[in-house]
Amino acid sequence: MAAQRILILGGGGMVGQKLAARLASDGLNGRPAGEVTLFDLGFPENGAPAAQRLTGNVTDTARMAELAAQRFDVIFHLASIVSGEAEADFAKGWHTNMLPMWHFLEALRAEHEATGGAYVPRLVFTSSIAVFGGPFPDRIGDDFLSAPLTSYGAQKACCELMLTDFSRKGILDGVSIRLPTICVRPGKPNKAASGFFSGIIREPLNGLPATLPVPDSVRHWVASPRAAAKMLTHAAEFDTAKLAERRALNMPGFSCTIAEQIEALRRAAGQSAVDLIRREPDETIMKIVQGWPRDFQTDRARALGFEAETNFDEIIAIYMEDDLPHASARQ
Amino acid sequence: MAAQRILILGGGGMVGQKLAARLASDGLNGRPAGEVTLFDLGFPENGAPAAQRLTGNVTDTARMAELAAQRFDVIFHLASIVSGEAEADFAKGWHTNMLPMWHFLEALRAEHEATGGAYVPRLVFTSSIAVFGGPFPDRIGDDFLSAPLTSYGAQKACCELMLTDFSRKGILDGVSIRLPTICVRPGKPNKAASGFFSGIIREPLNGLPATLPVPDSVRHWVASPRAAAKMLTHAAEFDTAKLAERRALNMPGFSCTIAEQIEALRRAAGQSAVDLIRREPDETIMKIVQGWPRDFQTDRARALGFEAETNFDEIIAIYMEDDLPHASARQ
Numbered sequence: 223m224a225a226q227r228i229l230i231l232g233g234g235g236m237v238g239q240k241l242a243a244r245l246a247s248d249g250l251n252g253r254p255a256g257e258v259t260l261f262d263l264g265f266p267e268n269g270a271p272a273a274q275r276l277t278g279n280v281t282d283t284a285r286m287a288e289l290a291a292q293r294f295d296v297i298f299h300l301a302s303i304v305s306g307e308a309e310a311d312f313a314k315g316w317h318t319n320m321l322p323m324w325h326f327l328e329a330l331r332a333e334h335e336a337t338g339g340a341y342v343p344r345l346v347f348t349s350s351i352a353v354f355g356g357p358f359p360d361r362i363g364d365d366f367l368s369a370p371l372t373s374y375g376a377q378k379a380c381c382e383l384m385l386t387d388f389s390r391k392g393i394l395d396g397v398s399i400r401l402p403t404i405c406v407r408p409g410k411p412n413k414a415a416s417g418f419f420s421g422i423i424r425e426p427l428n429g430l431p432a433t434l435p436v437p438d439s440v441r442h443w444v445a446s447p448r449a450a451a452k453m454l455t456h457a458a459e460f461d462t463a464k465l466a467e468r469r470a471l472n473m474p475g476f477s478c479t480i481a482e483q484i485e486a487l488r489r490a491a492g493q494s495a496v497d498l499i500r501r502e503p504d505e506t507i508m509k510i511v512q513g514w515p516r517d518f519q520t521d522r523a524r525a526l527g528f529e530a531e532t533n534f535d536e537i538i539a540i541y542m543e544d545d546l547p548h549a550s551a552r553q
Numbered sequence: 554m555a556a557q558r559i560l561i562l563g564g565g566g567m568v569g570q571k572l573a574a575r576l577a578s579d580g581l582n583g584r585p586a587g588e589v590t591l592f593d594l595g596f597p598e599n600g601a602p603a604a605q606r607l608t609g610n611v612t613d614t615a616r617m618a619e620l621a622a623q624r625f626d627v628i629f630h631l632a633s634i635v636s637g638e639a640e641a642d643f644a645k646g647w648h649t650n651m652l653p654m655w656h657f658l659e660a661l662r663a664e665h666e667a668t669g670g671a672y673v674p675r676l677v678f679t680s681s682i683a684v685f686g687g688p689f690p691d692r693i694g695d696d697f698l699s700a701p702l703t704s705y706g707a708q709k710a711c712c713e714l715m716l717t718d719f720s721r722k723g724i725l726d727g728v729s730i731r732l733p734t735i736c737v738r739p740g741k742p743n744k745a746a747s748g749f750f751s752g753i754i755r756e757p758l759n760g761l762p763a764t765l766p767v768p769d770s771v772r773h774w775v776a777s778p779r780a781a782a783k784m785l786t787h788a789a790e791f792d793t794a795k796l797a798e799r800r801a802l803n804m805p806g807f808s809c810t811i812a813e814q815i816e817a818l819r820r821a822a823g824q825s826a827v828d829l830i831r832r833e834p835d836e837t838i839m840k841i842v843q844g845w846p847r848d849f850q851t852d853r854a855r856a857l858g859f860e861a862e863t864n865f866d867e868i869i870a871i872y873m874e875d876d877l878p879h880a881s882a883r884q
Contacts, residue, residue, distance in 0.1 A: 312722055321655075324647075355798065359696075367698050368714075369799045376718040380711045383699075384647075387707040391643055467686065468700050 225249075225256025229294040231280060232301030233260025233272065236407060237348065240451040241298060242270035250296065251459050261289065262301065280322040290329035293337075296458045299323070299347045304414055305374040312373060319377035323347075327388050334393045342395055345385065346457040349398040349470060351443060353379040354515045361519045364472060371513050382470040390467050397457050397465065399523075402475030402530065403514075405444040405537060408545035415510040419444065422480070423487055423538060426495035427546060435504035438481040441516040445475040445530040446540045453528055460526055468522075474530040477517035486534035490542070556580075556587025560625040562611060563632030564591025564603065567738060568679065571782040572629060573601035581627065582790050592620065593632065611653040614660075621660035624668075627789045630654070630678045635745055636705040643704060650708035654678075658719050665724045673726055676716065677788040680729040680801060682774060684710040685846045692850045695803060702844050713801040721798050728788050728796065730854075733806030733861070734845075736775040736868060739876035746841040750775065753811070754818055754869060757826035758877060766835035769812040772847040776806040776861040777871040784859055791857055799853075805861040808848035817865035821873070 228245060232238045238260065245255040259274040269275075278285045280301045301322075302308075308315030333341050354362060355371035368379040378398075385396040407420040418435055419442060425432035445453075453473050462469070488496050520528070531537050559576060563569045569591065576586040590605040600606075609616045611632045632653075633639075639646030664672050685693060686702035699710040709729075716727040738751040749766055750773060756763035776784075784804050793800070819827050851859070862868050 316655075324652075365690075365698050367696050369801075370714070370718070371721070371798055373718050373722075376714045380714050383701070383707045383711050383714075387701075387704050390702070391704075467702060470700075 225254050226251065226295040227292075228255055228258045228296045228298070229289065229292070230258065230260050230272075230298045230300065231289075232262055232299070232348075233258075233275070234262030234265040234269070235300060236409065237401075237404065237447065237450050237454075238262065238298075238300050239266065239270045240447045241300070241454050242272055244451040244455055246271045248455065250455055259292075259294070280326070281318055283322070283325045286322060286326045287329040287332075290326060290333055293333055293341050294343060296344045297346070298454055298458070299326075299345060300454075302348075302374075302377070305350075305352060305372055306414055308374040308377065309372055315373045315377060319374065320380050323381040324384060327384055327394070331388065331393050339392070342392065344458050344462075345389075345394050345396040346454055347381060347385050347396065347398045348454070349378045349382050349400045350375065351400050351402060351472070351515050351518075353382070353400060353470075356513055358515055361517045362472065362515050363519045364522045386467065386469040389462075389469055395462050396469055397462055398470040399453055399457050399528075400470065400472050401450055401453070402443045402445040402473055402518075404447050404450050406541035406545070407447065408541070408548075415507050416442075416514075418507070419480075419483070422499050423483060423541065426487060426498040427491055427538075427542065429498075431498045431500060433502050434480065434499050435502055435507040436480065436511055437503075437508075438484065439479060440511060441477055441479045442511070443475045443477055443515055443518055444534075444537065445473065446537050448540050448544055449475075449530045453530075456528055464526060471523045471526070471528070472518050472520045474520045474523055474528050475518065476530060476532055476534075478534050483534050486538055489535060490538045556585050557582065557626040558623075559586055559589045559627045559629070560592065560620065560623070561589065561603075561629045561631065562592050562620075563630070563679075564589075564606075565593030565596040565600070566631060567740065568732075568735065568778065568781050568785075569593065569629075569631050570597065570601045571778045572631070572785050573603055575782040575786055577602045579786065581786055590623075590625070611657070612649055614653070614656045617653060617657045618660040618663075621657060621664055624664055624672050625674060627675045628677070629785055629789070630657075630676060631785075633679075633705075633708070635743075636681075636683060636703055636747075637745055639705040639708065640703055646704045646708060650705065651711050654712040654715060658715055658725070662719065662724045670723070673723065675789050675793075676720075676725050676727040677785055678712060678716050678727065678729045679785070680709045680713050680731045681706065682731050682733060682803070682846050682849075684713070684731060684801075687844055689846055692848045693803065693846050694850045695853045717798065717800040720793075720800055726793050727800055728793055729801040730784055730788050730859075731801065731803050732781055732784070733774045733776040733804060735778050735781050737872035737876070738778065739872070739879075746838050747773075747845075749838070750811075750814070753830050754814060754872065757818060757829040758822055758869075758873065760829075762829050762831060764833050765811065765830050766833055766838040767811065767842055768834075768839075769815065770810060771842060772808055772810045773842070774806045774808055774846055774849055775865075775868065776804065777868050779871050779875055780806075780861045784861075787859055795857060802854045802857070802859070803849050803851045805851045805854055805859050806849065807861060807863055807865075809865050814865050817869055820866060821869045 352375035353368040389396040683706035684699040720727040
C-alpha cells in the first residue's frame with residue numbers, strides 16, 4: 223500500500239513543526255508518512271523533516287488551487303494569523319483566516335468533480351476554543367453555541383461551517399478540532415495575550431525572569447504541543463462516520479489555575495525557579511483572558527479517542543523532554 | 554426629525570411584501586417610513602407600497618456596492634434562495650446566500666470608513682431555525698449550538714457570524730433573527746418541503762384539496778406572516794446594546810402538531826374543510842421534516858420584546874383577515 227501524500231498548510235509554525243516531526247517518527251494510519259509537504263510563509267532552521275517545503279501565502283488563490291490540484295490524501299490546515307493580529311487588522315483577519323478557506327474548498331471541489339467524485343481528501347482544520355464567547359456555563363459541553371467575541375473566533379467558526387457542509391456533500395472528509403491553549407510553547411516569548419501561560423513556566427526553566435499579568439486564580443484550558451500533534455494525527459486517522467455530521471469537536475485538555483501551574487513548577491524546578499516569576503498586573507490582558515473559556519466537558523472527543531494530559535506536572539515534563547534540551551540553541 | 558430611509562433586500566418576496574406593507578401602515582421607531590426601497594429579482598403586481606422598486610440580484614457585487622453607497626438608515630436583508638434550491642445547487646447556494654453578504658458587509662464598511670465612522674446602519678438579517686440540526690433537546694434553548702444539516706442552514710449561520718463581528722467592531726448595528734416556519738403562507742403552493750404546513754390550511758379555506766405527506770403527530774415551530782413582519786420591524790427598533798454581542802436570536806413561535814392544526818381548521822371552517830385534506834405519505838418529505846427543530850425556549854427574544862402567536866386558531870384567523878380576501882385575486 224502506497225504511503226499517503228500529506229500537506230500541512232501552516233507547516234512552518236510551532237504546531238505544524240510538531241506535527242511534521244510526529245508524522246516522520248510515527249507515520250499515519252500505521253503506515254510511514256512518505257511524502258510530507260509543508261506550506262508556509264517561512265520555515266525555522268533545522269526544522270522538522272519534510273519531503274518539500276513550499277514558501278507561499280494561503281491568500282494566494284491561484285497558488286492554493288495549484289496545491290489542491292496535487293490531490294494530497296490528507297491535508298492539515300493550520301494556517302492563520304493569530305487572534306491579536308486578526309483583532310488589530312480586521313480586513314487582514316477575514317482575508318487570511320476565512321476567505322482563503324472558501325477558495326481552497328472550492329478548489330478541492332473542482333478536483334473532486336474532475337475525478338468523477340473519486341477524490342475525497344481528509345481535511346483536518348485547526349479551529350480554536352475562541353469560537354466560544356461568554357457568558358459561559360461552569361463547564362462548556364459539546365452542545366454549547368459558538369458565539370465568538372473576537373474576529374479570529376468568528377473566522378474559525380465560519381470555516382468550521384463551510385468544512386462541515388462540503389463534507390456533508392461528500393466533496394471531502396473534514397474535521398475541525400478546537401484546540402485548547404497550547405502550553406508550554408517552546409521558543410521565544412511572543413506577543414499573544416495568552417503568551418504568559420507558557421512564559422511563566424518556560425522562562426524560569428531556562429533561568430530567565432517571567433512576567434505574570436493576571437491573578438493566580440485565573441483558570442484556563444490547556445494541553446501540550448505533543449498532545450496537539452497527536453490530536454491532529456488522530457483526527458486524520460479516526461472514522462469520521464462516527465461524527466454524524468457534527469464535524470467540529472472540542473478537544474480534550476485540562477482545566478488548571480495559574481496557582482496550580484506555579485505549584486507544578488515548584489515541584490519540577492524548586493523555589494528558585496518560582497522566584498523568577500514577577501507579578502505585574504495588566505488590566506488589558508486580564509480583560510482579554512476573562513473572555514476565554516475556562517473548562518470543558520469533552521465527552522464526544524474522548525469517546526472518539528482524542529486524549530490530552532490530566533495534570534500540569536505532565537505538561538512540564540513534556541516540555542523538559544521535548545523542548546528544553548534545544549531551548550538555548552533555538553533562542 | 555427626518556423619516557428614515559429604508560432598504561429591503563428581497564423586498565419582492567412574501568415576507569418582504571408583508572414587511573413593506575407594515576412599514577407603510579405603522580412606520581418605524583414611531584415615525585412614518587418615508588422612503589422604502591425594495592430590491593429583488595422581481596415584484597408582484599399590485600404589491601405593497603414603496604418609494605422605489607429596484608430589480609437586481611444580490612450576487613451583483615457592483616450593484617450591491619451602489620446600494621451600500623446610498624447609506625440607508627435601516628437595511629432589511631431577506632434575500633436568499635430557499636433551502637431546497639440551495640441543497641440541489643450547492644454552488645448557487647453559497648454564491649447567493651453567503652458570499653454576497655460578505656461583499657455587502659465590506660461595501661458597508663467602506664461607507665462607514667468614508668464617513669469617518671459616522672455611518673452605522675441598522676442591519677436586520679433574516680436567518681432561520683435551519684441553523685439547527687439534530688439531535689435536538691426537547692426544547693432548543695438560547696445556548697444551543699448551530700450544527701446545520703443543510704447548506705441553507707450553514708450559509709445562514711456563516712452570515713450571522715459575519716454580521717455579529719462587523720457589529721462588534723461598530724461598523725454596523727446588526728441583528729440576525731431566526732424565523733420559525735411561516736404559516737399560513739398566502740398565495741400558490743410552492744415546492745418547499747415545508748409547503749404542506751401552510752397548504753393543508755390555505756387550500757381547504759379556499760375550497761381546494763390539499764396533500765398531507767407526514768403523520769398527524771409531526772410537531773413544528775410556527776408563526777404567522779404578520780408576526781414575522783412585526784419581528785422584523787421590532788428588530789429594527791429595539792436597543793441592540795441589550796444583545797451583549799450575541800446578535801443572533803431565536804424568534805418566538807409556538808410548537809404545534811399537524812393534528813392540532815387540523816383541529817383548528819375544523820373549528821374555523823368545519824368538517825367539510827378538513828375533508829379536503831388527503832393523506833399521501835411521502836418518505837422523502839418525512840425524512841427532511843424529521844431533521845427540523847420542533848420546539849424552542851426563546852427567553853432572550855421574549856425578554857427583548859419579540860412576540861408571536863400562542864395557538865393555531867389565531868394563525869388561521871390572521872390568514873383569513875390578512876390574505877383570504879385577496880386569495881382568489883392573487884391565484
